[in-house]
Amino acid sequence: MRNERWAVVTGASSGIGFAIARRLAMRGYNIFAAAKDVERLDECARKLSGECGIRVRTYAADLALPDAAECLFAACQEAGIRAEVLVNDAGVFIYNDIIETDQKRIDGIICLHIRTVTALCRLFAEEMAAAGGGYILNMASYSMWMPLPGIALYSATKAYVKTFSVAFAKEARERNVWVTAVSPAGVATDFYGLSHRLQKVGLAIGVLMTPDKVARKALRALFRHRKHLIPGWYNRLFIPMFKCMPAPCVRLVRNKTACFRQ
Template sequence: MPTALITGASSGIGKAFAQKLAAHNTNLVLVARSEEKLNQLAKKLQEKYKIQVDTLVKDLTETGATHDIFDAVQAKGLTIDLLINNAGFAEYGDFAEKDEERQIKIVQLNILALVDLTHKFLQGMRQRRSGSIINVSSLTAFQPMPYLSVYAASKAFIVSFSQALWAENRHYNVRILVICPGPVETGFFTEANFPPALAAKTNKISTCEQVVRESLQALERGDSMVVIGGMTTHLITKLSPFVPRKILLNILEKQFKTKTV
């Protein structure tokens, strides 16, 4: 029976991945900060699907967290067949006026933890000539985003990093996929401190279940990247490279600026 490790597994897309994989007879290692939510989810999935679910309560922005996760997996004698780097967060607002530590934590979680976990588990996959990694990026990866500057830049990194790894590892029978969802029905806007009026203008196109379904289909096809969402989402990814950068930035700055900024 295969085993998947999912970060940010207690809610949103991570939780949806856990539910879908459990239904397909996959053992799970669930990582998140919320012990209560993790335990509730683990108990539910174990009882319903009769699988093994291990939980690791970790804040991936803390020093040594990725090492602790890898060591815990090794100590349990588990082989990770699928790694899903889903954990991440954003902070809305003018970069110069936002809390410095929180901006750094975005980089630590969205980039550093993802790179470290990928490196740790990828080596075993290459040796076994088997395994898959899904890295969760975003529609924001395709253009700079005023008032989401660090978050969007971190997601652009994930796209570039993941596609390079796809090319490096396909000869080892290891699949690497980066997924780029548009707006999803999660608590993203609340957690990122979006002004309610601005968040209300954003069409929530995809459900978490849709993101998971299309991601696993793309992984099965051997794709390096999949964009998930409606027509508008796909148009943004196609048109943004052809719009002069100055014009694009002016449009985005006006769109995302509010009276609170």
């Protein structure tokens, strides 16, 4: 019998997105992988189909465009795919002062993290509800508790993802659609611009997690119907500290992270 269980994963070409897609493929889901980089998407498809023996469809597009969600959903419908799982992982990290950031870039990040995520949730949740249920995983960020200079845009848009997801989860559960937001702290990927050497050091001392570990914890939370997850119990301990960080510490962080400004 042909396997018709599908998971749609944005940002699936690398990092946490690829790790989640791989974990879902190991569970027997076919993968509809969406991202901007065509070459990485093709490599992702080869790895997933080769390792897990599932079908993979790729969709290369800029998800920061205003109509990206509608186009992606239409592509799934044209392919005859009904998603049982939706993963909104596509994101862009930016470390820069708002005043020094081009307005077009600001608009694109707001669209990607807020408009596209919201529209995909609305479109796929409606389809899932009509079919009897489904699962939606939205990637927020630990940075929402870190209102530091340079990440104002990133942390604010990710705070929206978390708040929206938790509230939306309460609405959607009435229709048997389960929504989970995940707020990972440091992860050993190229997403933050860290060198591979620093990533290895971060893993060794425990301040970074592997993408696969985050993916494992995220999917466990999703299928257990949790509304929100911060991977790593120790990360939860630092939240009160960030909320009351004194100005001298903020200035110190700003000076030490100046090299990441874009």
